[in-house]
Amino acid sequence: MCESHAYLLEGDEERLIMEDVISVREEGGKLLLSNIIGEESSLDAEVVAITLLDHRILLKPRA
Amino acid sequence: MCESHAYLLEGDEERLIMEDVISVREEGGKLLLSNIIGEESSLDAEVVAITLLDHRILLKPRA
Numbered sequence: 001m002c003e004s005h006a007y008l009l010e011g012d013e014e015r016l017i018m019e020d021v022i023s024v025r026e027e028g029g030k031l032l033l034s035n036i037i038g039e040e041s042s043l044d045a046e047v048v049a050i051t052l053l054d055h056r057i058l059l060k061p062r063a
Numbered sequence: 064m065c066e067s068h069a070y071l072l073e074g075d076e077e078r079l080i081m082e083d084v085i086s087v088r089e090e091g092g093k094l095l096l097s098n099i100i101g102e103e104s105s106l107d108a109e110v111v112a113i114t115l116l117d118h119r120i121l122l123k124p125r126a
Binding site for chain 2: 001002003004021022024025026046047048049050051052053055057
């Protein structure tokens with residue numbers, strides 16, 4: 001399976017915001033994350049990096 | 064393996080721009096895509112959707 005963990009950049013820190021993410025999409029100007037168990041999280045953020053081999057999605061707050 | 068194909072939105076069309084992408088990252092204000100065989104592609108675009116179960120990354124040109 002290809003789920004990834006999503007992290008949000010906060011200054012120099014990366015905070016884990018959702019595990020086992022299966023989809024990310026823009027919706028209503030925000031980013032909607034969904035995980036394997038159907039949980040959803042909406043953030044005012046954008047994708048800065050995707051590293052599929054490490055199962056990592058890195059987001060940053062939208063300016 | 065979790066490589067994904069990257070598509071660029073062009074109007075209503077989605078154009079395949081790179082197969083077997085393993086990483087996407089912002090670099091120098093652009094988006095740098097790398098694939099499993101080491102090819103790289105730089106685009107002035109942003110990520111609008113990631114669907115890991117379908118192995119799809121959807122990009123759109125940056126406004």
